[in-house]
Amino acid sequence: MFRIAFFSILLPITGVAAAEQNDLTLWYTRPATNCMNEALPIGNGRMGGMIHGDPASEHIVLNEDSLWTGDENPSGNRSPEQDNYHYDTMGAYQKLADLYIDMPTHKDATDYRRELNIGTAVAATSYKVGGVTYRREYFCSHADNVLVVRLTADKPGALNGVVRLIDGHGAKAIANTEYPFSLFICGKLPNGIDYASGALALPEKGNVFVVGGNLPEKGKVAIVGGNLEFKDCDAITILVAAGTNYVMDYSKRYRGESPDLRLAKIGVASRKINDFGYDAVKAAHTKDFQSLFNRVSVDFGATPAERLALPIDKRKVLQAEKGGDPDLEELMFQYGRYLLISCSRPGGLPANLQGLWNDSNSPAWSSDYHTNINIQMNYWPAESTNLAECHEPLFDLICSQLEPWRKATQADPDFKLPSGKKQGWTVRTSHNITGGMGWMWDSTSNAWYCQHFWWHYQFGGDKKFLRNVAYPIMKETSEFWADRLKTLPDGRLVIPNCWSPEHGPHEDGCSYSQQIVHDLFTNYVEAADALGVDREFRDKIAAMQAKLVGPKVGKWGQLQEWMTDRDDPNDHHRHTSHLFGVYPGRQISLAKTPEFAAAAKKSLDARGPVGDVREWSFAWRTALYARLGDAESAHAMFQQLLADRNTCLNLFGLHPPMQMDGNFGITAGVAEMLLQSHAGEIALLPALPKAWPNGSVKGLRARGGVTVDMTWKNGKLSSARLIADRDGEHRIRTPDGVSKVFLKAAVAKVMSEK
Ligand code: FUC
Numbered sequence: 001m002f003r004i005a006f007f008s009i010l011l012p013i014t015g016v017a018a019a020e021q022n023d024l025t026l027w028y029t030r031p032a033t034n035c036m037n038e039a040l041p042i043g044n045g046r047m048g049g050m051i052h053g054d055p056a057s058e059h060i061v062l063n064e065d066s067l068w069t070g071d072e073n074p075s076g077n078r079s080p081e082q083d084n085y086h087y088d089t090m091g092a093y094q095k096l097a098d099l100y101i102d103m104p105t106h107k108d109a110t111d112y113r114r115e116l117n118i119g120t121a122v123a124a125t126s127y128k129v130g131g132v133t134y135r136r137e138y139f140c141s142h143a144d145n146v147l148v149v150r151l152t153a154d155k156p157g158a159l160n161g162v163v164r165l166i167d168g169h170g171a172k173a174i175a176n177t178e179y180p181f182s183l184f185i186c187g188k189l190p191n192g193i194d195y196a197s198g199a200l201a202l203p204e205k206g207n208v209f210v211v212g213g214n215l216p217e218k219g220k221v222a223i224v225g226g227n228l229e230f231k232d233c234d235a236i237t238i239l240v241a242a243g244t245n246y247v248m249d250y251s252k253r254y255r256g257e258s259p260d261l262r263l264a265k266i267g268v269a270s271r272k273i274n275d276f277g278y279d280a281v282k283a284a285h286t287k288d289f290q291s292l293f294n295r296v297s298v299d300f301g302a303t304p305a306e307r308l309a310l311p312i313d314k315r316k317v318l319q320a321e322k323g324g325d326p327d328l329e330e331l332m333f334q335y336g337r338y339l340l341i342s343c344s345r346p347g348g349l350p351a352n353l354q355g356l357w358n359d360s361n362s363p364a365w366s367s368d369y370h371t372n373i374n375i376q377m378n379y380w381p382a383e384s385t386n387l388a389e390c391h392e393p394l395f396d397l398i399c400s401q402l403e404p405w406r407k408a409t410q411a412d413p414d415f416k417l418p419s420g421k422k423q424g425w426t427v428r429t430s431h432n433i434t435g436g437m438g439w440m441w442d443s444t445s446n447a448w449y450c451q452h453f454w455w456h457y458q459f460g461g462d463k464k465f466l467r468n469v470a471y472p473i474m475k476e477t478s479e480f481w482a483d484r485l486k487t488l489p490d491g492r493l494v495i496p497n498c499w500s501p502e503h504g505p506h507e508d509g510c511s512y513s514q515q516i517v518h519d520l521f522t523n524y525v526e527a528a529d530a531l532g533v534d535r536e537f538r539d540k541i542a543a544m545q546a547k548l549v550g551p552k553v554g555k556w557g558q559l560q561e562w563m564t565d566r567d568d569p570n571d572h573h574r575h576t577s578h579l580f581g582v583y584p585g586r587q588i589s590l591a592k593t594p595e596f597a598a599a600a601k602k603s604l605d606a607r608g609p610v611g612d613v614r615e616w617s618f619a620w621r622t623a624l625y626a627r628l629g630d631a632e633s634a635h636a637m638f639q640q641l642l643a644d645r646n647t648c649l650n651l652f653g654l655h656p657p658m659q660m661d662g663n664f665g666i667t668a669g670v671a672e673m674l675l676q677s678h679a680g681e682i683a684l685l686p687a688l689p690k691a692w693p694n695g696s697v698k699g700l701r702a703r704g705g706v707t708v709d710m711t712w713k714n715g716k717l718s719s720a721r722l723i724a725d726r727d728g729e730h731r732i733r734t735p736d737g738v739s740k741v742f743l744k745a746a747v748a749k750v751m752s753e754k
Contacts, residue, residue, distance in 0.1 A: 024331055026312045026651060027115035031125075035061050035359040036657040037648035040116040040123050044142040045345025045393075047242050048356020049099075051138050053114035053125035055106035058136065060099040060149070062197065063356040065349040066246035067094045067168075071191050072404045072435030090430065090438035092366035093352055095168040095359055096242055097185065097197045101149070103161040105129065118331070118338035121289040122282070132158050141285035142345055145265040147240040148285075150278055156206070156234045157219065163228040163238055165199045168361060175223040180270050183228060184263065191434075196259035197242040198266050201228045202273055204235040209274050237278050241266035246433065248349070248400040254434045292341045295386040296699035298333055298670075300326035300692040313649045320643035323691055329638065329670075335651055336381050336667025339660060340390045344378075349433060350393040351378040355660050357652070364657060368430045368438070369397070371445035372501035373575065377616055377661040379452055380584060380623070380668030383459040384675070386701050391456055395469060397433065398449055402473075404435025414441065414497065417483055424480030429501075443498055444513040447481065447520035450474045451584065454523040458703040461726050463530070471527050475534070478524045478541050481517050485544065493547045500561050500577045509549050509563040512577035519585045521545035551581060551588060551596045558606065559588075559599040567603065572611025576620055579604060583623045586678040590629050591733075601628045609637065615646040615653035619665025626672035626687040634673050635689035641666055674710070677702035681731035681738060684710060685717050704728050706743060716753075723748040 031054040032038035039050035039061065050061040070091010109127035116123040123138040133154045140147040151159055163183070165173045171187035182200035189195070202209050205219030216222040216231035223229070230236050243262020245255050273281055303325045307315060312328075319325040343355040353374060354367040369375045375394070382391035405425040409415050415426070426446040428437035453470035456462070485493040486508060494509035495517055504510075521541050528538035554565040561567050561578035579600050581587035588596040604624055607613075618641040625634035641647060641662060648654045653662030673687040674697050682702045696711040705725040711718050717734055724730075724743035731738050734751070741749055 023308075023327065024119040024334055025115050025117045026331070026335075027113055028311050028313065028649070029112055029114075031055070031112070031114060032650070036354070036357070036652070037654070038650050039357075040114065040650055041339065041342065041355075041357045041652070042116070042121065042123055042138055042140040042147070043342035043356040044140040044145065044147070045341075045343060046145075046348040046356075047096075047140060047147055047240075048343060049138065049140055049147050049240075050357050050359065051114075051116075051123050051125075053136070055109040055112070055125070055127050055129065055134070056102070056104050058099075058101035058103070058125075058149075060138070060147075060240075061357075061359045062096045062099060062147070062240065062242065063358055064096045064195065064197070064242045064244060065343070065356060066244045066433065067096050067189075067193065067195055068092065068246075068433055069094060069189050069191055069193075069361075070432050070434065070436050073437070074408075090366065090368070090432050090436040091191065091434075092361070093354070093358055093363060093368065094189070094361050096195070097168050098166045099149075099199060099238075099240060100164040100166065101151070101161055101238070102164065103159075105160070106134065109134075118334055119290075119293065120286045121293070121338065121342065122286065134158070137282070139282065139285050140342070141269075141281060141288070143284040143288040144269040144272065144281055145241060145262070146269040148269075148278075148281060149238040149240075150235065151233075151238075152235045157232040159233040159236055160231055161229070162224070163199060163201055163230070165197065165240075167197070173226055175226050175228075177223050181221050181223055181228055182266070183226075186259075192255065193244050193246060194259055195242070195244040196263050197240065198263045199228070200239045200266050200270055201230060202237045202239070202270060203230055203233045204237070206234060235278075237273055239266050239269050239273070241269075248396055248433070250400060250403045250435060254400075289341060292387055292389070293334075293337060296334075296337065296697070298330050298695070298697045300329050300695045303327035312651065316642050316647060316649075316651070317644060320639060323639055326692060326695075328642070329692075332638075332642065332651065333667050333670045336663045336665075337385050337387060339663055340378075340382065340387055340667075344382075344390045344393045346389055346392045347396075348393050350375065350397050351660060351664070353659050353661070354657075357658075357660075360657075364655075364659075365430065366432070366438070368432060370430055371427050371448070372429050372442045372577075373616065373620070374659070374661045376448055376452065376584065377619065377665040377668075379664070381664055381671060383455050384671040384701055385667055386699050386707070388456065388460050388701075391452065394452055395456070398473070399469065401431065401433075401435055405431075405437070408435075408437060412441070415443075415484070421483070423483065424476060426480065440499070442501065444481075444495060444516040446477045447516045450477050450520050451516075451523065454527065457527070457530075459701055459705065461705045466527060467531055471531060471533075474520065474524045474527050475537070477520060478537075481520065482541060482544060485517075485548075488549070491547060492549045493544060494549050494563070501575050503573045503575055503577065504562060507562065510578075511551065511559070511561050512580055514549055515551070515578070515581035515585050515587050518545060518548050518550070518581070518587050521548070522587070551593075551599070553595065553599040556602070557599060558603040559596060561603075569606045571606070572608055572613060574612045574614045574617045576604065576607060576617070576624060579624055583620070583627045583672065583678075589627070589679040591679045591681065597628055600624070601630065604628070605633075609640050614655050615641060615659065615662030616655065616665055618646060619653075619662045619669050622666060622669030623672045626669060627676065627678075629687055631673065631687035631689040634669065634687050635691055638666060638670065671700055675700045675702060675708055677704070677706075681733045682706060682708070682722070683733040684708070684720050685712060685735070686733070688712060688715060690715065702730075704730055706730065718753050720751045721748050722751075
């Protein structure tokens with residue numbers, strides 16, 4: 001029997017989850033030969049690198065999150081045939097540069113290992129040549145705003161090589177011959193974006209940083225042929241910095257300070273390394289990273305030693321085929337958190353399709369912000385896995401685009417109001433960072449975006465954020481839909497001319513849009529209540545919410561995707577848009593609408609793991625099955641995600657060339673298997689699969705500001721510890737039923753087996 005033991009412990013809310021991480025290392029026995037699928041990603045939220053680890057010629061592909069072509073394009077007032085035109089003119093995210101470190105004599109390396117420890121956010125390559133062991137370490141520091149590569153050898157004076165910085169757009173590197181020697185690139189894209197990157201090399205002899213010379217001398221760096229050449233060094237530390245003049249501010253037409261200011265970071269960091277040593281910069285990086293990462297730890301069981309001894313590429317295949325590797329599942333869960341911390345930090349731009357790890361100037365789908373599932377999925381784990389700060393770039397970007405989005409929306413005849421009133425905004429399926437959009441309108445994506453603002457408040461409870469940021473957007477979007485809903489002869493309301501993404505025709509009342517607007521209206525009413533404002537409008541929205549055409553069970557017991565009952569049970573389309581109300585929405589739940597939940601499961605089972613299914617589909621389906629209480633199917637979807645057709649060797653989602661949404665989505669999906677809080681109650685272990693009979697989790701977050709730690713044995717919850725950061729009453733669901741608990745801020749409540 002599981003009971004709430006009525007004892008409370010006074011504890012500070014910080015430091016909830018201890019850093020009891022198992023081995024969180026991706027490792028390989030050969031260098032990467034393909035950037036997107038094999039190289040290892042590092043990033044500091046704004047700048048990223050893909051590490052290949054070739055001993056003879058290290059290659060790091062560099063990205064900076066604001067390097068985009070394109071601009072605000074004339075997106076409104078166009079016919080659908082011209083939609084592809086918008087896509088092209090919107091621009092694309094760009095690669096910044098390539099950093100090479102040539103060491104040609106190292107081509108016959110032995111004892112090779114390449115790794116990324118996602119618990120410390122440090123990557124490394126090690127190998128032997130001629131009896132000497134060489135090691136490279138790489139990290140991208142948010143604390144110091146630089147990417148760092150350090151080369152060492154176990155024999156003094158063994159390091160010789162050339163550092164080259166090659167611009168992604170053909171600008172030439174300029175050598176700076178004043179100490180410390182460095183390479184700089186300044187460039188301009190046709191849209192007027194100024195960008196700059198720089199690399200600097202600090203040689204070390206006998207543990208002392210030394211000044212360079214005109215020719216490469218022993219233990220020094222010199223500029224030779226426009227590159228940095230190092231000779232007979234004991235160690236060498238290479239720093240890379242980059243920036244653009246982009247600013248997330250439409251009133252400045254998205255142009256701000258010169259990128260040189262960003263490059264100045266490289267000088268600051270080099271002085272720090274000179275004064276305090278490499279280890280100090282590395283320690284500052286790991287401390288900063290772990291301040292976010294260590295909030296959550298998971299243990300799903302122990303992988304047998306013989307499996308653990310295999311590199312990730314082999315373990316991944318075995319896991320997909322026969323399971324049995326819980327450590328790899330922990331790693332995959334934490335990888336999504338690692339990636340989010342590495343590419344989405346306050347002040348920077350949000351994660352796009354390929355984040356900071358793109359290797360092309362014409363990436364797939366422009367490496368854009370895709371509004372009909374992808375960008376939202378990127379942010380699904382932000383709140384539930386205790387990374388609320390990493391959610392902020394999404395809000396900043398959306399707020400910074402509203403003005404051009406309003407212009408484009410209001411210029412389109414599809415959104416004109418009969419009254420002529422100009423109001424509101426929505427978004428096409430694809431958008432950039434400068435007000436430009438592409439492809440078809442995804443008309444209810446405005447409401448989907450609002451869900452994220454609401455979540456940030458629901459989990460974090462920041463009233464100032466609700467009042468000043470979330471509420472105004474939620475209200476404007478509610479007004480947009482209140483003015484545009486169509487009334488059916490029977491008085492019910494539908495979203496006109498909408499679409500179940502990438503599936504079926506445009507028509508009225510598609511379930512996807514109905515459920516998204518239902519979610520918006522539900523959240524809006526709660527937001528107005530929380531602030532005690534706009535009573536009249538709040539009541540109007542509440543009344544409209546009640547009249548929205550709701551979910552319907554169709555002829556084969558499925559949840560209908562459209563108003564007409566024409567779902568095909570043999571349709572394996574990748575999108576599960578009509579199940580939005582199950583996850584990420586909350587209109588349909590086991591607790592409140594069991595018949596619709598059963599119909600949703602019927603639809604989901606029919607979609608199956610076959611046919612037109614992508615990596616992100618498996619992640620979404622994991623979360624959907626978790627919400628539907630089907631632990632085994634949720635786990636099966638997770639296992640499928642690790643199959644070769646769905647994940648790359650570097651564990652990025654494989655949607656050629658690669659896409660990260662599935663990585664974020666699976667982290668969120670696994671979190672839903674362990675803890676749910678969408679249905680007015682906190683459900684502990686709602687979908688624990690048989691594959692994880694004994695385990696624990698620390699630091700997951702529930703709505704209402706509750707941090708939850710749990711352990712389980714033989715498939716049953718054995719203890720739970722809840723600590724809230726604000727006072728509140730909560731309904732707690734365990735396998736034995738529901739109980740009410742009042743949580744006082746910062747006072748832990750512990751529940752245990754009786
Ligand atoms: C949506 C999906 C595709 C792809 C693209 C970036 O349109 O349907 O599979 O993920 O976004």
